[in-house]
Amino acid sequence: MPDKHATLSASAAHRWMKCTAAPRFEEQFPDEGSDYAAEGTLAHEFCELKVQKKFQQLNARTYNARLKKLKADPLYNEEMEKTSDAYIEHLTEKAMTYNSAPSVTAEVRVDFSEYVPEGFGTCDCIMIGGDTLDITDYKHGKGVVVAAAENPQMRLYALGALKRYAPVYGDTIKRVRMTIFQPRAQAEPAVEEITREELLAWGESIKPIAQKAFMGLGEFAPGDHCRFCKGRAVCAARAAVFSAVEEFKGCVPNPKAAPTDAAAGNTLTDAAIAELLTRGADLVKFYEDMQEYALKHILAGGAIPGFKVVEGRSVRVFSDADAAISAVIGAGYDEAVVYERKAKSLAELEKMIGKADFEKVCGAYVIKPPGKPTLAPESDKRALYSPAAADFAGVKK
Template sequence: MAEIAHAERAHALLSASGASRWLQCTPSARLEATLPDSESEAAKRGTLAHEIAELKLQKLFSGLTTRKYNAALKKYKADELYEPIMEEHTNAYVDYIQSIVHQFPSPPFVGIERRVDLTDFVPESFGTSDCIIIGSGQLYVTDYKNGQGVPVSAENNSQMKLYALGAYKAFSLLFPIETVHVAIVQPKVWDQPSEWSLPVGDLLSWGESIKPIAQQAFNGLGEYVPGAHCGFCRAKATCRARVTQIMEAGAKAPMKPPLLTWEEAADVLKRAEGIVSWYSDLKKLALAESLKGGIVPGWKAVEGRGSRDYADLDAAFKHLQEKGIEEAILYDRKPLTPPQLEKALGKKEYRELLEESGHVVSRSGAPTLVPDDDKRPGITNQVKPEDVFGAPPEQPKTNTR
């Protein structure tokens, strides 16, 4: 049994995808609604990957004909944002959905791109769940994420819990539900989906617990609370609360000159996290404001360093070759790196052709400093710095004569 709902990818003021923000910083949703929403290229690519994934599920579960499937896929593949690796990543998602469906003794209900009503818990809210599967007292809610910048865990994920609440509301009269399983398939980050389960009673209690917070967020009330959730906030560059927190990073307590202790350095590093990306976001906004004629006191937009380009590449190279310049001089032939080849060939073929035949060796990355709650094991400096960073520049010899 499969149901398809072509829900518009519209967003409520208090969207499920933004819940990690408005649950912690309640006035953020109303503030964001006053700011322009510019969709990044990565987000547009994510939408395209979602459409391909949806198409594949339609073919499997709703009897979409091969002709219609091929025609739609051809259209998606012609999109300038299409990447061949999307084929493999969306297949991983579809395989995962199939693996869930096959666990049931009889065909479960499958809802694809289902719009769910969240208004029992969050004012005027709705969301679109990528896939809902229900059968034998089990509710599965799965989300596909195309991004790689921020790994997203299913555990205690408020977006997924809201989708599950919406699915419960829509289907609990038709199907008994005891346990809820949420999962995030993010093939660019995890080899395996991130999964998390909870009893339906716990989900409903959580839904009750967020009602007053959601009402406060709907009213635009409460304190601005900066944190890791600011990363996708439209106000992240100019939000006073966030800027105040960032600017206070180095000014907690007067430190005695001349040098920081490692305890002080650790504290400053922790408090200044995110300062570089925030500064660059703010600079981009101020540049846009200057370019449209606005005044950013003490700053102005100027032309950056220019560059040279061929008026007509083909004509220029033809001309050069006619004048006797050899092709070897004109082209820089570079082998693709293993990650580039993996993207071009797809994971399976790459693994078979290169990894399994021993043509690719893995080297450790350069050491990097991370907060101590990072999941990777810590390393100590068992190698000399020059093994990692290269040999230091040669010091001038002192003339001792």
């Protein structure tokens, strides 16, 4: 669950550990909720309720009443039932690997302020048995795959959980397992397992970083972690990376310097294009962030010199579709011409009946044609595009 009210939140640790100036800088910007975030919160509530039913003897009447309430939420969709069921299945399987039934608790507030000033958060599920502390974080998002290895959010939660359960379990906990369960983005949960000593040593190592960030003594350090920073559109440090025009000049040939062939001298080399593509990628992201900021700013009554807000492209729609269709049929046009019988798309069907049933019922009919050739940096994990693969379009997924 979100822990955004902490200045140094666990979920933003991947950012403030690199850009120690970010937490204080971000304080000036409001929290912008989104439907995605609200949907994620609702999905978490399904998970919490089902953990309580499965592991904490929640009575059927209370369970059904709460379930009904959750399903009445306008953001509810059937996929949440399926993903939360998969989550419970995962936890159940995990619980069965213990020699005796572990203790399982959902939505546990943990305090890791010993390492990060005022640090706290909420673990989706904590399971303790034998010598192992196991924490699981449910992620409903599917846009960004979250890794478990060296994940600072999970490690901070684990530190908080160790502290919380120390009075009961003392030193019996020797191993710490951290799992990211992200059913809409990863076929298998991502897991990191480390020893208690390794976790504690990591906690010690981040103390000075957290202290610096909390005190407002941090340094701005732009990078990939800017992506979800609340100040990403107006951060001068991020802009400075791109405003160093001289850097761009360095990889562009100077036309005047062309020795014999003026046309060749004015043509970017492949190496220069590679350099510009690399440097330009983040610039495009930054430009889009600024556009989004400027639009909101003007709509809120502010001004950005040289820019205004206009109406974008719009398409015609019927003010009353039923009346319009009746009028067309009334004018003598056949219903068969007016109506089109259309099946739901693959994605809509999968969402409606859930991944497992979908695979069982119609998985045999699913094919995955090769995607369009797409430019990507060499570091991209996807396999090389092969023109020959296009000839095998229709191969089973």
